Amino acid sequence: MKPLIRFFFRTLRVLLGPVMLLKERLTRPAPMQRAAAQQTEIDVQCASLALYQFKTCPFCIKVRREMDALALPIARLDAQHDERNRAALMQGSGATKVPCLKITEADGSVQWLGESGAIIAYLRGRFAG
Template sequence: MKLIRSVLGKVILLSDALFSPRGITRDSEHQKRIDEKASHYALYQFEACPFCVKVRRALKRQSVDIELRDAKNNVQFRQELETQGGKIKVPCLRIEQNGHVEWLYESNDIVAFIQREFV
């Protein structure tokens, strides 16, 4: 099973690299505001997880640069996800607004959030 996951993960990453979506183009002032807003978010993810790839592609389509945190290989990020987010499940978007932190799970919910927030 581990071998199958490893091979499928490589196939997913290769297809993502070959068919990477184009981001939208904004004027520099608008993009600067988007970048400032995105600095308050972090995506906890596994590199080869298909649902994480889905979210990363949505970020790229919207030209949003959110910090990616590898919860599979980085012990600190994995522990943060478990202790602060409540469970080790990816993808998970950490949203910090006005001193309040919210943890958003489920790729469809994260993609919808990105599409709403980063217009």
């Protein structure tokens, strides 16, 4: 029974994945407009952030939409198909749960922020104002 359930959900992901990605692309929000100097500063700050994600995860799509709306060039790392990214996520956060935002502080310390709602709140608090 377990293999049948896995097959069902795998088939569902294969069928719905492209539809979800198309919807994400077609409904992409307009990016926030900032002065060039301010956007350059934000680009520098975003270099210390990385989003570990699965391409068709609905929660990851939600975070990516917010990143697009805030015009944040945060690195997007595929933790589903890239074993190195999956291993780094597991080692850093202790789980392969996505989305997960890796925040590298100026002193070199690293924080891992999980849960799409918490990530979105962090991004809005840091970059929206």
